[in-house]
Amino acid sequence: DLFKKVKETFGCLDIVCNNAGIGGEVYPLWEKTIDVNLKGTTRGTLLALEHMRTDKGGKGGVIINISSAAGLNVNPLSPVYSATKAGIIALTRSLAMNSEVKSAGVRLNVVCPAFVDTDLIKEINDDNCLDVQKASKFIEMIGVVSKEVVVDCFMELVRDVNQNGAVVKCSKMDGTQYTSIEVKPVT
Ligand SMILES: NC(=O)c1ccc[n+]([C@@H]2O[C@H](COP(=O)([O-])OP(=O)(O)OC[C@H]3O[C@@H](n4cnc5c(N)ncnc54)[C@H](O)[C@@H]3O)[C@@H](O)[C@H]2O)c1
Numbered sequence: 001d002l003f004k005k006v007k008e009t010f011g012c013l014d015i016v017c018n019n020a021g022i023g024g025e026v027y028p029l030w031e032k033t034i035d036v037n038l039k040g041t042t043r044g045t046l047l048a049l050e051h052m053r054t055d056k057g058g059k060g061g062v063i064i065n066i067s068s069a070a071g072l073n074v075n076p077l078s079p080v081y082s083a084t085k086a087g088i089i090a091l092t093r094s095l096a097m098n099s100e101v102k103s104a105g106v107r108l109n110v111v112c113p114a115f116v117d118t119d120l121i122k123e124i125n126d127d128n129c130l131d132v133q134k135a136s137k138f139i140e141m142i143g144v145v146s147k148e149v150v151v152d153c154f155m156e157l158v159r160d161v162n163q164n165g166a167v168v169k170c171s172k173m174d175g176t177q178y179t180s181i182e183v184k185p186v187t
């Protein structure tokens with residue numbers, strides 16, 4: 001598998017980004033959206049952890065998952081997509097706050113971009129959006145950030161060893177913001 005090959009080639013696996021994602025709101029595409037976005041990211045995260053945890057022979061590291069502002073806010077035009085992205089935030093934060101994962105030297109953070117200048121928003125259609133006309137107006141209102149803004153945010157979360165469980169939103173309108181969600185400590 002890919003992670004094994006990385007370890008053989010470079011000696012360890014220390015940075016993983018789960019980025020793959022699609023939009024799809026009609027049957028059977030909405031089920032594929034859950035499979036790719038939520039199940040794919042979950043599978044990638046759990047597998048990466050197995051290879052990175054110091055208590056399992058890894059050297060520690062950081063996992064960055066790509067969610068969306070649609071996972072933080074509501075998105076009436078693509079509710080299934082939005083649900084998958086909310087799930088990614090919950091998965092990432094929960095694992096980041098797990099004491100065994102923390103002790104094993106792995107950090108997990110999540111990036112939540114609003115609209116970004118990529119193929120995903122160029123391909124908005126009746127299959128992945130409940131109202132394409134409204135979506136175009138919505139995108140115009142929210143604005144579109146460049147890929148570089150998202151990459152900068154990603155790199156900051158990789159480099160800053162103090163960041164664990166961070167949820168960072170980047171949007172044209174509000175810039176890059178660390179969100180704060182109350183955590184009730186589990187005893
Ligand atoms: N573009 C945006 O406005 C925006 C905003 C917020 C979050 N995101 C998220 O950013 C991530 C990247 O998307 P993007 O905007 O670059 O769009 P994109 O369509 O350009 O890229 C998506 C990538 O996912 C890959 N992919 C899709 N299904 C896959 C599968 N089953 N297995 C492996 N790879 C698969 C594609 O090959 C493609 O490279 C996604 O998770 C997306 O939800 C995008």
Ligand SMILES: CCCCC/C=C\C=C\[C@H](O)C/C=C\C/C=C\CCCC(=O)O
Nearest residue numbers: 023068069070073075077078114115135
């Ligand atoms: C609107 C239809 C989107 C269809 C799915 C395709 C692309 C999705 C791209 C992004 O992930 C959507 C991101 C953000 C939109 C949702 C909410 C915006 C909230 C803005 C804010 O909180 O500042």
